[in-house]
Amino acid sequence: MAAIEFKNVTKKFGNHVVIENINLKIKDGSFTVLVGPSGCGKTTLLRMIAGIGPQTSGQVLIDGNDVTEIAPGKRGVAMVFQNYAIYPTMNVRDNIEFGLKNNKIPKEERDILVKEASEKVGLEEYLDRKPSTLSGGQRQRVALARAMVKKPSVFLMDEPLSNLDAKLRVQMRVELIELHKKLQTTFVYVTHDQVEAMSMADTVILMNNGFIQQIAAPEEIYRNPANLFTARFIGSPAMNIVELNDGIRLGFRPERGILSDEADPKADFSVEGQVVTREMLGRETTYSVRDPQGRTYMVTGLDDPYKVDDKVYLNVSLKHIYFFGKDEQRIYEEDAQQYQACLEALRRGL
Amino acid sequence: MYKLSQKVWAVAGTILKAILIFVFVFPFLWMVSVSLQTDMEISSSPITLIPAVPQWINFAAAWSKGPFLLYLKNSLTIIVSVIAMQMVIMVPAAYAFAKCDFKGKNLMFGLVLIAFMTPGQITFLPIYQMMSEWEVMDTLLPQIVPFMTNAFGIFLLRQYFMQVPDELIEAAKLDNAGSLKIVYKLMLPMAKPAMSTVVLFSFVSHWNDYFWPLVMTQTTNVRTLPIGIAMLKNTEGITNWNIIMAGNMILVMPILVVYVFCSKSIIRSFAYSGIK
Numbered sequence: 001m002a003a004i005e006f007k008n009v010t011k012k013f014g015n016h017v018v019i020e021n022i023n024l025k026i027k028d029g030s031f032t033v034l035v036g037p038s039g040c041g042k043t044t045l046l047r048m049i050a051g052i053g054p055q056t057s058g059q060v061l062i063d064g065n066d067v068t069e070i071a072p073g074k075r076g077v078a079m080v081f082q083n084y085a086i087y088p089t090m091n092v093r094d095n096i097e098f099g100l101k102n103n104k105i106p107k108e109e110r111d112i113l114v115k116e117a118s119e120k121v122g123l124e125e126y127l128d129r130k131p132s133t134l135s136g137g138q139r140q141r142v143a144l145a146r147a148m149v150k151k152p153s154v155f156l157m158d159e160p161l162s163n164l165d166a167k168l169r170v171q172m173r174v175e176l177i178e179l180h181k182k183l184q185t186t187f188v189y190v191t192h193d194q195v196e197a198m199s200m201a202d203t204v205i206l207m208n209n210g211f212i213q214q215i216a217a218p219e220e221i222y223r224n225p226a227n228l229f230t231a232r233f234i235g236s237p238a239m240n241i242v243e244l245n246d247g248i249r250l251g252f253r254p255e256r257g258i259l260s261d262e263a264d265p266k267a268d269f270s271v272e273g274q275v276v277t278r279e280m281l282g283r284e285t286t287y288s289v290r291d292p293q294g295r296t297y298m299v300t301g302l303d304d305p306y307k308v309d310d311k312v313y314l315n316v317s318l319k320h321i322y323f324f325g326k327d328e329q330r331i332y333e334e335d336a337q338q339y340q341a342c343l344e345a346l347r348r349g350l
Numbered sequence: 351m352y353k354l355s356q357k358v359w360a361v362a363g364t365i366l367k368a369i370l371i372f373v374f375v376f377p378f379l380w381m382v383s384v385s386l387q388t389d390m391e392i393s394s395s396p397i398t399l400i401p402a403v404p405q406w407i408n409f410a411a412a413w414s415k416g417p418f419l420l421y422l423k424n425s426l427t428i429i430v431s432v433i434a435m436q437m438v439i440m441v442p443a444a445y446a447f448a449k450c451d452f453k454g455k456n457l458m459f460g461l462v463l464i465a466f467m468t469p470g471q472i473t474f475l476p477i478y479q480m481m482s483e484w485e486v487m488d489t490l491l492p493q494i495v496p497f498m499t500n501a502f503g504i505f506l507l508r509q510y511f512m513q514v515p516d517e518l519i520e521a522a523k524l525d526n527a528g529s530l531k532i533v534y535k536l537m538l539p540m541a542k543p544a545m546s547t548v549v550l551f552s553f554v555s556h557w558n559d560y561f562w563p564l565v566m567t568q569t570t571n572v573r574t575l576p577i578g579i580a581m582l583k584n585t586e587g588i589t590n591w592n593i594i595m596a597g598n599m600i601l602v603m604p605i606l607v608v609y610v611f612c613s614k615s616i617i618r619s620f621a622y623s624g625i626k
């Protein structure tokens with residue numbers, strides 16, 4: 001069990017500043033997912049916690065203690081690497097046991113721990129196998145067992161599912177969520193996939209270009225994006241963004257757009273358009289609608305009344321509309337003056 | 351047409367291979383044959399290819415013409431110490447050059463490369479002087495100490511270690527493994543093919559080495575098998591080729607034994623080093 005804290009942490013590679021002056025707290029026992037586009041610094045952040053890519057300046061604290069001077073193996077953290085980093089010359093048992101041996105755990109105890117961990121991930125039949133004879137999913141499990149067996153207080157995972165096929169990925173997601181429930185330790189999980197972040201996290205940390213965009217629960221980050229980047233990154237299909245005057249932009253989720261045959265006089269935002277594409281996904285249908293100015297909107301719905309080329313009206317009510325200012329930050333209703341300006345811009349139309 | 355030219359090439363290839371094999375194997379078979387011939391047979395004309403009665407006695411004769419037990423002991427002591435020392439020094443050095451950052455790394459690796467490319471014919475004189483000053487000329491040290499490390503081995507292992515992903519080493523660090531553990535438990539087992547290449551080269555080149563023991567030894571006490579066998583030539587004024595060849599057979603026997611027992615891994619390691 002451990003909380004993690006970054007205090008004014010900066011990380012440079014040579015002159016290239018990857019992370020600048022970050023402050024961040026990760027709650028004890030949380031399942032925190034670091035998400036963001038490739039190259040935004042997620043792995044870099046994780047490696048600082050592990051101690052294998054130390055910060056250039058600032059402090060990293062685990063359970064309130066500055067761990068800068070503490071060796072990676074003594075921090076009580078375990079890491080699952082993106083490519084698993086399984087020791088290729090050791091069999092599964094030796095892989096799992098290696099850390100225990102280095103920590104001088106006696107043989108009897110090791111045997112029990114290895115058995116326990118391998119059962120948890122369903123590898124007990126494979127203990128004497130060499131990694132080269134295992135499938136991708138099984139290697140993934142070896143990496144998990146190897147991390148688990150040390151009973152770490154912090155679990156770090158760097159895109160652990162990205163090398164698995166889609167079906168296995170969904171299954172492993174569920175297993176990881178269950179594992180977190182069982183172990184009750186701090187999980188810090190890195191992914192570039194917002195769906196993974198939304199489905200697994202209790203706290204999402206969204207990063208871009210080395211900066212933290214928003215930290216919130218998945219529901220919150222979805223319903224209440226703090227800025228344009230978050231609004232666009234989280235959710236699929238992405239939020240529709242429309243430019244108004246004065247650099248103000250409005251956004252609404254595809255499922256909040258309502259298509260109708262006629263303009264809805266009560267709608268706060270309404271455009272006329274034409275269905276360009278229609279994707280029937282079974283449970284729901286995704287339309288893309290183009291307005292006369294050439295803007296394209298994504299709309300999803302459970303009903304499927306329209307065909308390609310149909311003329312439709314797209315209506316959105318104000319309570320589902322988000323406004324963003326020139327600085328790409330969200331303009332909240334509480335900020336009455338600015339919000340009024342947004343409403344004014346909306347009224348003046350597109 | 352196409353089929354025909356393909357066949358011609360295949361036949362030509364086979365003939366070429368046969369010639370190559372003959373060129374390499376014949377001297378060896380010739381050595382075996384001569385070592386089993388009588389004095390009469392070695393000077394007969396035309397030459398004798400297969401001795402009428404194998405003269406096993408030649409081996410005993412060669413063995414008794416000098417203190418060969420001592421030579422064998424010296425050769426073994428040298429080869430074992432050299433290879434053991436090389437293992438201890440070479441592996442961590444190669445790891446450091448491949449995976450650690452330290453001041454003067456490139457310079458030091460440059461020195462290793464220079465050592466790699468400098469022939470013994472250049473270094474033997476200063477080393478000889480140094481050893482004389484240390485007054486160790488009548489021990490085996492002059493034949494061991496200069497070879498404690500092996501620049502070729504460091505180079506080859508470093509190349510190998512560089513291909514190992516950093517993540518593996520980081521995972522080991524997170525598993526609380528110290529540097530020595532990482533080197534010997536993780537890196538070395540992964541470098542097995544490279545390592546056996548290096549050990550094999552070391553073994554063959556030191557076991558057969560003639561030049562270095564020749565210039566570094568003055569007394570029988572510290573001489574090795576190759577020197578002892580070369581000295582067979584001078585013992586009686588006339589050259590008994592059959593006895594000398596028997597001596598050579600004694601010299602290469604250990605190499606043959608090693609080959610028979612690990613031919614598979616030897617072939618693999620040669621294939622690995624691109625020397626095939």
Ligand SMILES: Nc1ncnc2c1ncn2[C@@H]1O[C@H](COP(=O)(O)OP(=O)(O)O)[C@@H](O)[C@H]1O
Binds near residue numbers: 016039042045
């Ligand atoms: N060892 C390194 N040397 C130089 N630059 C690096 C190194 N590791 C990462 N970077 C740079 O740091 C940035 C963030 O990388 P990373 O943390 O791996 O991103 P992410 O994991 O979010 O995809 C990238 O621009 C990358 O090029």
Ligand SMILES: [Mg+2]
Binds near residue numbers: 043158
């Ligand atoms: Mg990454």
